[in-house]
Structure formats: C-alpha cells, structure tokens
Amino acid sequence: MSPLRLYLRAIAAMTAKDLKAEWRSREMFSAMLVFGLLVIFIFNFALEMKPAERGALTGGILWVTLAFTGTLGLNRAFAAEKDRGSLDGLLLAPVDRSAIYLSKTLSSLVIMLATAAVLLPLYSLFYNQNLLLPGILLVILLGCSGYVLVGALLASMAVQARTRDILLPILLFPVAIPLLVAAVKATGAFLAGVNLSEIQPWLLLLAAYNLIFLAVAFMAFDYIVEE
Amino acid sequence: MEPVIQVSRLVKRYGIKPALRGVDFSARAGEFVAVLGPNGAGKTTFLRILASLVKASSGNIRVAGYSLPRQAAEARLRLGMLGHQPMLYGDLTAAENLLFFARLYNLPDAGKRIETVLDQVGLLRQRNDLVRTFSRGMQQRLAIGRAVLHNPQVLLLDEPHTGLDQEACEMLDALLRQVASQQRTIVLTTHDLARAAALASRFDVLSHGKFLASTAADQVPPDGILAFYRQALEAAR
Numbered sequence: 001m002s003p004l005r006l007y008l009r010a011i012a013a014m015t016a017k018d019l020k021a022e023w024r025s026r027e028m029f030s031a032m033l034v035f036g037l038l039v040i041f042i043f044n045f046a047l048e049m050k051p052a053e054r055g056a057l058t059g060g061i062l063w064v065t066l067a068f069t070g071t072l073g074l075n076r077a078f079a080a081e082k083d084r085g086s087l088d089g090l091l092l093a094p095v096d097r098s099a100i101y102l103s104k105t106l107s108s109l110v111i112m113l114a115t116a117a118v119l120l121p122l123y124s125l126f127y128n129q130n131l132l133l134p135g136i137l138l139v140i141l142l143g144c145s146g147y148v149l150v151g152a153l154l155a156s157m158a159v160q161a162r163t164r165d166i167l168l169p170i171l172l173f174p175v176a177i178p179l180l181v182a183a184v185k186a187t188g189a190f191l192a193g194v195n196l197s198e199i200q201p202w203l204l205l206l207a208a209y210n211l212i213f214l215a216v217a218f219m220a221f222d223y224i225v226e227e
Numbered sequence: 228m229e230p231v232i233q234v235s236r237l238v239k240r241y242g243i244k245p246a247l248r249g250v251d252f253s254a255r256a257g258e259f260v261a262v263l264g265p266n267g268a269g270k271t272t273f274l275r276i277l278a279s280l281v282k283a284s285s286g287n288i289r290v291a292g293y294s295l296p297r298q299a300a301e302a303r304l305r306l307g308m309l310g311h312q313p314m315l316y317g318d319l320t321a322a323e324n325l326l327f328f329a330r331l332y333n334l335p336d337a338g339k340r341i342e343t344v345l346d347q348v349g350l351l352r353q354r355n356d357l358v359r360t361f362s363r364g365m366q367q368r369l370a371i372g373r374a375v376l377h378n379p380q381v382l383l384l385d386e387p388h389t390g391l392d393q394e395a396c397e398m399l400d401a402l403l404r405q406v407a408s409q410q411r412t413i414v415l416t417t418h419d420l421a422r423a424a425a426l427a428s429r430f431d432v433l434s435h436g437k438f439l440a441s442t443a444a445d446q447v448p449p450d451g452i453l454a455f456y457r458q459a460l461e462a463a464r
Contacts, residue, residue, distance in 0.1 A: 001333060006333055009330060009333065010330070010331055012330075013327055013330035013331055014331075017316065017319065017327045020318070020319065020323070021316055021318035021319060022318075024318045024357075025318050084312070084315075084316070084317065085310070085311070085312020085313065085314055086312070086314045086315065086316060088280055088308070088310060088312065088314055089314030089315075089328070089373070091279075091280055092278060092279075092280070092303055092306075092308055092314075093303065093331040093332070094300050094301070094303040094304035094331070094332060095300060095331070096300060226280075226281070226282050226296075
C-alpha cells in the first residue's frame with residue numbers, strides 16, 4: 001500500500017474513532033449545544049433588538065456563539081487524549097504525525113457543524129431572521145473549518161500546560177480575529193442581500209485563512225507534540 | 228549480527244537538568260533486557276526516546292535498523308510500547324480498540340489477529356464490552372494486547388506489572404516469554420528485581436542518567452540479583 005493511502009487510512013481511522021466515541025458519550029456535543037443555546041438566550045434578552053437592528057447584529061451574535069462553543073470542543077479534543085494517556089498511543093502510530101492533527105481537525109469540525117446545524121434553526125426562530133441561506137451556510141462551513149484548523153493546532157500546544165483550559169481561548173481569540181471579522185462581515189452582507197462581488201473579498205479571506213493555517217500546521221505539528 | 232537497538236552517547240536534558248548523560252546501549256534480536264534503577268534514574272525517558280516519543284538532545288539512536296528521529300515512522304511500525312497508561316478508549320469496546328490500532332498499523336486479516344490477541348490476554352469473552360467497564364487489571368491486559376497486536380520486532384515495557392493482580396502478572400509473564408521466544412527484542416524497566424530475574428536474559432543498571440553495570444542473567448546466581456543491583460549502585464557512589 002502506498003504511503004499516501006496509509007496516511008489517509010490512518011486519518012480516517014482516527015476520525016472514525018473520535019466520532020464513534022463522541023456518538024456514544026455525547027460529551028462534547030451536549031456541552032457545546034447547551035452552551036450555544038445559553039449564549040443565544042442571553043443575547044436575546046440582553047440586547048432587546050428592534051427588527052431593523054437584527055440584520056446588522058446577527059452576524060456578530062452568531063459568530064460569538066459559534067466561536068465560544070467551538071472553543072469548548074477544541075479544548076477537549078486533545079485534553080481527553082492527554083488525560084487518559086492515549087495521546088502516546090496515537091504518537092506511536094507509524095504515520096506522519098500531521099495525521100493526528102488532521103483527524104482532530106476533522107472530528108472537531110463535524111461536531112462543530114453538527115452543533116451549528118441545531119443552533120441555526122433555533123436562532124432563526126428566536127430572532128425571526130432566516131439564517132438557512134446557501135451563502136450563509138458557505139460562510140459557516142469556511143468559518144468553522146478555519147476556526148478548527150487554527151484551534152486544533154493551538155489546542156495541541158495548550159494541552160501540555162496545566163492551565164490549558166484558560167490558555168486556549170487566550171491563544172485562539174487573537175489569532176482568530178481576521179477569520180471572525182471576515183465571517184461576521186460576510187454573514188451580515190448575505191443577510192443584507194449585498195451583491196456577491198462585494199462579499200467575495202471576505203470569502204477569499206476565509207479561504208486564504210484556511211489554507212495558511214493548514215500549511216502552518218503541517219510544518220509545525222510534529223515539533224509541537226514532541227517532548 | 229547487527230543489534231536491533233543501538234544507542235551511543237545519548238544525552239537528554241530537560242532545560243538545564245540532565246536526564247540521560249551519554250548513554251550507550253545495545254540489544255540483539257531475542258534479548259530480553261531488564262533495565263533496573265531507582266526512581267528518577269532516567270528509565271522512562273530512555274524508553275520514551277527509543278519509542279520516538281521524546282526527542283534526544285544529542286546522540287545516535289537506531290531501532291530495528293532505522294535511525295531516530297529521521298526514520299521514526301518506519302521504526303514505530305516495528306516497535307510496541309506499554310507505558311504507565313493503557314492508551315485505550317473507554318467509550319470503545321475491547322475489540323473496537325484493537326481494531327482501531329490494527330487500522331493504524333494496516334494489519335492484514337485484522338479480525339483473526341484481534342481474536343488471537345484477545346484470547347492470549349484472556350479477554351475474548353469480554354470482546355464486546357466497553358473498556359470503561361473494565362477493572363485496572365483488565366485494562367492493562369488489553370493494553371498488553373494493543374502493544375503486541377502488530378507483532379513488533381521490539382517491545383518496550385515501562386513497569387508493565389504496576390497495578391496488576393497476581394493472575395494478570397502471571398498472564399503477562401507468560402505472554403512476554405512467548406514473545407521473547409520468537410526472537411523479539413524486549414526492554415523492560417522495573418523495580419521488581421524478582422520478576423526481572425524470572426524473565427530477563429540480561430540485567431542493566433541505570434542510575435542518574437548513566438548505565439552503571441550490565442550482566443547476562445546466567446552470570447548471576449538465582450538469588451543474586453539484589454546483590455548485583457546493590458553492588459552496581461554502591462560502585463557508582
């Protein structure tokens with residue numbers, strides 16, 4: 001079997017293992033969902049938005065909610081492996097270690113998108129604002145993938161520290177600012193029905209962010225996880 | 228015959244604190260080496276470097292003919308490790324855990340191999356039970372199965388008897404003897420001198436990051452391992 005197929009098989013095996021374990025325990029998904037719902041409720045009561053203001057604020061509220069819930073999941077992605085001592089088992093696998101990073105990114109993305117799939121209709125219901133538009137779904141896909149790409153990398157660094165739960169948001173939020181700004185702007189623009197040509201720069205920024213952090217992770221992950 | 232493990236001038240520092248200070252070590256196919264030493268001697272660091280989990284500060288290391296860290300993935304394919312933690316997943320069954328590792332190692336005929344290994348570690352009847360329902364001893368037995376699943380050329384064992392009951396210890400010993408009889412190289416760290424004497428073909432004493440003494444097991448009288456160990460430590464003082 002070619003090294004590439006072995007590598008892809010290892011990614012598939014690690015991702016499937018994470019998702020199967022999560023399906024059985026629903027440890028991350030339920031925590032992220034409850035937290036996301038709470039954030040939406042709190043904003044709903046705290047801001048008391050007039051119908052005219054909703055469009056302008058929705059992008060911000062939505063991405064704050066997704067960023068907070070995503071951080072919860074990312075914190076556990078590597079911490080759970082570290083706590084039960086199974087990270088060594090993955091590091092002993094006879095494949096390039098970037099396979100571990102990619103599998104964690106994929107499983108975290110699936111869980112984050114599953115959480116978003118429940119939160120979006122509920123948000124639309126509470127705020128009377130339809131978010132289930134193809135353009136917004138594309139922004140959510142690009143935004144969430146960029147967020148987990150950088151988040152998984154930083155989570156693998158933070159997991160070595162005793163204060164990892166605090167450390168990850170402190171590391172992640174500043175690095176994710178360009179991504180979150182682009183996602184908020186693109187979401188707001190799609191809701192306002194702005195021309196696609198005007199939204200395109202934000203979408204390109206999201207795509208570029210994904211590519212840059214994918215490349216950085218490939219180069220850096222092996223050094224991060226090695227003692 | 229080229230040694231399966233060859234280490235020369237190995238140094239490992241954590242910050243300014245040296246954990247290993249110019250270690251030389253080699254082991255041939257079929258050798259069962261017990262690495263003995265007090266707490267903090269550097270035994271775990273030594274095994275973790277051989278397993279490519281920890282990067283050496285300097286020195287040359289070859290495992291199964293592959294140089295570390297450059298050819299680490301090839302070396303990892305040929306080694307198995309059992310550490311302090313079982314490296315298992317509680318939300319998966321015993322068989323699913325082994326199937327996951329079989330996929331990572333791309334084992335052909337994985338189902339048959341998993342059945343054989345589960346039978347060897349006495350967990351065939353519990354194959355479909357979630358690992359989180361297992362006792363510490365059962366988890367360690369499954370961890371042993373995980374470590375030998377891909378029939379590794381080199382087996383690294385870091386105090387594997389810790390937390391095991393008498394029956395599980397005997398099962399592990401029988402399994403290790405079986406692996407050793409297949410010309411595999413085993414490196415075991417332990418504080419249990421009697422167990423080391425019963426299993427190993429060579430004893431090496433490590434203290435303060437240096438190997439102090441090495442002897443073939445048949446050069447030591449049946450009840451002489453404690454004297455050999457004390458003598459090695461005394462000579463270094």
